[in-house]
Amino acid sequence: MVSGRVGKYQRSVSIIGVGMVPFCDMADHPEMEGLTEGEFFGTAALNAMADAGLEPRDVEFFYHGNANPKFHNDAATPNMQVAQWFGMGGKGSAHHSEACCTGYVALQEAVLDVASGAHDIVLSGCAELACGLPIKGKPAHIRKRLLLEDLIPDLEAIMDRAYTRALGGGHIGQDDWIDLYRTTYGLTDEQVDEVLNTMSYHGRRAAVLNPMAMHRTPFEELAKEAGYDDPMEYLRSPFNPKTTQYLRVTGNATNADGAACVIVCPTEMAHKFRKKPIEVLGIGSSSLELMVPHNEMEITKEAARQVYEVTGLTPDDIDLLFVNDFVLASQLCAAEEVGYLPRGEGWKWMLEGRCAFDGDRPINPHGGRTSYGHAFGVSGMADIYEAVLQLRGEAGAIQVKNHPKTAMLRGFGGGQNCCIPILKAVD
């Protein structure tokens, strides 16, 4: 791979507003069923404006992100189709799409825009109705349920069509990094299983307390229903079967419907608005196609190197880490790769619960993708939403201990795109 670099912004940029629509499967919630992309994006956008104390007329430009607008929304111009829902008809906008990395790229687009001086107040958001599919010829509120046989063939779209799909090089991603970890540090298959189940358990403990999360039933309750007193015994049981060599059902993210938005402005203006500004210190990025060995590890290493270099920070400066863990094992492997946990020791920290939301080295205090849910292109923006709440001290029941000042987000998506921002609360 060829390494890159990122320079300092021409002017500092801060987040001044965030908004969300909770992750859920609309079909399971009568009060949500029938809502459309415009209503989802519009609600998240207006919530972000209210958070900042802005009206739509104050926002100068917006970015729209969605992992796959043609498949999930039958739309080729999704930004134009939602603009009027939140009072920005006639203003400039652009759409972008980078599979599950979309939400992190969404922040990068807005920050680069404001840093360049092109605009002062920019909204960037993502909406994804990932539990259903549009029906040709019917209005947007009429949808059908997305089935696994619809989704699996469509996931091929993240792989290179010239070579990777035809040469069978794209199916290793879920297990590759944890397999390398197991081999490198000499863990047994049983130890890996126990670590992953412990991570599932603590993720669910957080999601139960998080009003934005999708899966809010404690494993204790699910275990009892299945005839187990101990939730860990349930997680090891045939009720939670292996879906890959290492990952059980609870190690995979569940599709969700959701939306999230952020508003940024120059840091020098940020104190004029309602909430404590959160500065975006820098964003590292790297991508590698799925056929390249250990691609998730390599791009995480490269993007982290870039963002540490441009910010001058070290892993010791990071108080809180978010990891897009739609493959649960990434939480552990990426945390070690970015230096947040000591190499080869992180699995013990996980077993001891030290990375839980109430532990001393928290990761994904919102519950992580496997309990929070995964609305594809929105997930990264939801991580940013949750990180902002944590840095403001507004995360309620899942607020981590020792009020964090600096957060890193290991954004990842499509199995090949990595984007790592570092956020810092402005005093």
Added chain:
Amino acid sequence: MIEKIVAPFYEGLEHHKILARKCKECGAIEFPPRYACNACGYHETEWVELSGKGKLTTMITPATLNSDPWNAKIGPYCYGIVELEEGVRINSTVFGVTKKKAKTLRNQLPLPVHAIFAERDGYTTLFFQIDEDVLA
């Protein structure tokens, strides 16, 4: 004229030839073949042929979420990293690994492999197979 790369690569596979590109500056092999070098970032590469011999260095056995019924028709398989003797490393599909043998074989990694060619829906594709003497 725009130089064709993908079509000649698949034509090569039809004749059981594995074509790659070699960087004219650093000498790294670009595989699958593309115009430029992704080892050093130089713009120019040229055609070379690979032997198809190498070693399997990791082994992931397929399960419900990542299995491919078409592969299973050829025989038992795994996913893994293949390192070819010319220095190329790729994620690939490797045949000759039954679920029963996987644990034993994993402890023997790296394992020697060779290229195999399979006809699929109007084109020839490239996979690898663990050398027969290892499986014997």
